[in-house]
Structure formats: C-alpha cells, structure tokens
Amino acid sequence: MLKQVEFLIQGYLLPLTMGRLQVSPSFIIEDAMAKKDSKGFFALAFVGVEDEPHFFRMARSKMDLFLLLHTLMGGQAATHLLGAATPLSKLDDLGENRVTFRDYEKINLLNEDIQSPFSKPILSTKERFLQLEKDMHKIMDEHVGLALQYYYYAVQADGKRRYPEVVVDLAIAAEALFSTGRDHKKNLKRRLSSFIAEDALEREKIAERIGDFYYLRGAIVHGGKKKVPLADVRAASEYIRRAIDKVLSSKLYTKTELIKEVDKC
Numbered sequence: 001m002l003k004q005v006e007f008l009i010q011g012y013l014l015p016l017t018m019g020r021l022q023v024s025p026s027f028i029i030e031d032a033m034a035k036k037d038s039k040g041f042f043a044l045a046f047v048g049v050e051d052e053p054h055f056f057r058m059a060r061s062k063m064d065l066f067l068l069l070h071t072l073m074g075g076q077a078a079t080h081l082l083g084a085a086t087p088l089s090k091l092d093d094l095g096e097n098r099v100t101f102r103d104y105e106k107i108n109l110l111n112e113d114i115q116s117p118f119s120k121p122i123l124s125t126k127e128r129f130l131q132l133e134k135d136m137h138k139i140m141d142e143h144v145g146l147a148l149q150y151y152y153y154a155v156q157a158d159g160k161r162r163y164p165e166v167v168v169d170l171a172i173a174a175e176a177l178f179s180t181g182r183d184h185k186k187n188l189k190r191r192l193s194s195f196i197a198e199d200a201l202e203r204e205k206i207a208e209r210i211g212d213f214y215y216l217r218g219a220i221v222h223g224g225k226k227k228v229p230l231a232d233v234r235a236a237s238e239y240i241r242r243a244i245d246k247v248l249s250s251k252l253y254t255k256t257e258l259i260k261e262v263d264k265c
C-alpha cells in the first residue's frame with residue numbers, strides 16, 4: 001500500500017513560470033495561493049511513501065532535505081506544515097486528489113517555461129535532490145544534516161533582520177562541520193579555509209575573516225558586542241555555504257571522514 005502525504009509550504013518556492021514540478025517519481029510540488037483574506041504565498045507538495053508505521057516521518061525527511069537544499073542553492077528559506085495522508089492505489093495518482101488545506105485555492109499556470117532564469121533555483125534544487133536522495137538518511141543523521149539545518153535557520157533569521165541570530169546559527173553550522181576538541185576558533189579557521197580555498201592567498205583571507213566572525217559570535221553569546229557588521233556576516237555565510245555544498249558533493253557524510261580529509265591539507 002501507498003500513502004500520499006501533503007505539505008503546505010509558505011514562502012517563495014516555485015517561480016511564476018512553473019505551475020507544477022515533478023521532483024522525483026514520488027514527489028510533486030505545485031503552486032497554490034492563500035485566499036484573499038490571507039497573507040503570503042504557498043505551494044503544495046505531495047510525497048508518496050510506503051504505508052508503514054513511520055510513513056509520515058519518511059515523507060517529512062524527503063521534504064526536509066528538499067527545503068534545506070533549496071535554501072543552500074537559492075538563499076531563501078521556505079517553511080512547511082504537515083497535513084494529512086490519503087491512500088494511493090499507484091504512484092501515478094500522486095497529487096491528483098487533495099484531501100487537506102481546504103482554505104487554499106489551487107492555481108493553474110499555463111505556458112510553463114523551464115528555461116526562464118526565474119526557474120533556475122528550483123531546477124537546481126531538483127537536480128541536487130535527485131543526486132542525494134538515496135543518501136538522505138546518511139545526510140540528515142550526521143554532521144552535515146545539522147549544518148544544513150542551522151544554515152537554514154540563519155537564512156530565516158537574515159530575512160527577519162535578526163542579525164545576532166544569524167551569527168550564532170552560522171557559527172553552529174560551521175562547528176557542526178569542523179569543530180573538535182576545545183579550540184573551536186582555531187579549528188574553524190584552519191579547517192574551513194583549507195577545505196574551500198582555491199589557493200594560499202584565499203586560504204589566508206578566509207582564515208582571517210572566519211577568526212573575526214568567531215570573535216563576533218563570542219561577543220554576542222556572552223552579552224557584549226551588539227552591532228553586527230553585515231559585510232563580515234555575509235562573507236562568513238558564503239564561506240559556510242560553500243563548505244556545506246562541498247561536503248555534499250564530496251559525500252563526506254560523517255564527521256570522521258570530513259576531518260580526516262581536511263587535516264590532510
């Protein structure tokens with residue numbers, strides 16, 4: 001037996017040029033929108049999974065990975081709500097029958113143009129998701145899953161202009177990847193810069209900026225400095241994004257594997 005699990009995703013996801021996206025054989029996203037008396041834009045996602053005791057968790061894991069990758073690729077953090085499940089006779093029926101979120105109206109958009117530049121982030125996310133889907137549990141259960149999650153939190157906080165939260169969340173993401181032992185600042189500077197730098201000059205620059213960023217993190221956490229220099233935060237955010245992206249590309253899914261690889265440099 002199969003189940004269809006529905007998600008309501010708030011925030012930018014599908015561009016105006018695309019009304020429905022078949023992410024994988026068991027995953028469809030389509031445009032939806034709040035009624036006139038509501039605020040915000042929404043998308044519906046339908047995930048087909050086996051009807052077994054943990055089918056909600058299975059569907060949620062796929063949705064989580066997709067949205068985290070979407071944030072990593074496009075820099076925007078959408079949120080999601082879990083709805084109800086309905087039986088499916090076959091995967092071909094996925095998304096054909098909606099059973100929840102009756103306060104929202106479906107919008108059919110014609111003239112789909114997947115070559116539009118507005119479609120690039122979602123299509124890039126789809127491509128990355130298909131590459132990583134088979135390793136979903138390895139990713140989400142390890143250090144890289146934690147780093148993805150806190151990078152997502154940082155992007156959310158950035159959108160709300162809560163910049164001290166951005167700094168702390170980015171620091172946790174970086175620590176999830178590279179910190180061992182007690183000297184977190186030294187480990188982050190050396191390992192992150194070694195991992196993503198293209199040459200010695202860039203390595204030195206990254207190490208210096210990450211050191212300054214980690215000092216800022218300490219000042220915020222310990223109740224000192226409150227003014228956040230956005231240029232420094234943006235730079236650190238991009239370095240951390242590049243590091244997570246490279247970890248995924250390199251398939252260094254356990255922290256032991258990653259640290260061993262980085263310490264060779």
